[in-house]
Amino acid sequence: MPRAPFQVLVVPFRRVGDQVEFAVLRREDMNVWQGVAGGGEVGESPEQAAAREASEELGLDGPVPLYPLQTTASIPARFFAERDSWPLGTYVVPEHSFATDLTDVEIKISREHTDIQWMDYQAAHEVLxxxxxxxALSELHERLLTADLPRPVD
Structure with a gap:
C-alpha cells in the first residue's frame, strides 16, 4: 500500500513492580536508538498506523492499549522516497506520537531492529x-508520574 504523508512514533513502556521501564530499539539501517516509528499508509488514520507499526515492529500477538500523546513533530519531506507521490507542496510530514503499555506482553522485534533494551527514564532519554x-518519552514519563494517561484509542 502506498505511504501516506505522515509518520507515527510509539513509545513502549511496562510496569515492573512499582517501577516503569521504557523500550528503546536499535534501528538496523541507521544504528541509532529510537521508539517504534514508521509511516502511515494511504487510507490509515495515525491511530491505525501506530497500532500496525507497533504490531509489526514488536511482533505482538494481539492488540495492546494505545495512548495518544500531545507530542508532535515535523520531519522534512525530502527524507522520504515517496515524496514524489504526495500532493504538490508537501514540505514537512507530521509525526504523531503514542504510548503503549506492554506490561506482561511478550515481544519479538522485527528485522528493522538489531536490539531492544528496557531502560529507566533517564537511561532511555540519554540513548534516544x-x-x-x-x-514523547518525557511527556509519557510525566503522565505516568501523575497518573494522567489519556484514554486509550478505540
Whole structure:
C-alpha cells in the first residue's frame, strides 16, 4: 500500500513492580536508538498506523492499549522516497506520537531492529537519537508520574 504523508512514533513502556521501564530499539539501517516509528499508509488514520507499526515492529500477538500523546513533530519531506507521490507542496510530514503499555506482553522485534533494551527514564532519554523521541518519552514519563494517561484509542 502506498505511504501516506505522515509518520507515527510509539513509545513502549511496562510496569515492573512499582517501577516503569521504557523500550528503546536499535534501528538496523541507521544504528541509532529510537521508539517504534514508521509511516502511515494511504487510507490509515495515525491511530491505525501506530497500532500496525507497533504490531509489526514488536511482533505482538494481539492488540495492546494505545495512548495518544500531545507530542508532535515535523520531519522534512525530502527524507522520504515517496515524496514524489504526495500532493504538490508537501514540505514537512507530521509525526504523531503514542504510548503503549506492554506490561506482561511478550515481544519479538522485527528485522528493522538489531536490539531492544528496557531502560529507566533517564537511561532511555540519554540513548534516544531523535529529539521527537525524547520529547514523547518525557511527556509519557510525566503522565505516568501523575497518573494522567489519556484514554486509550478505540
Amino acid at each position: 537519537r531523535f529529539d521527537s523521541n525524547r520529547t
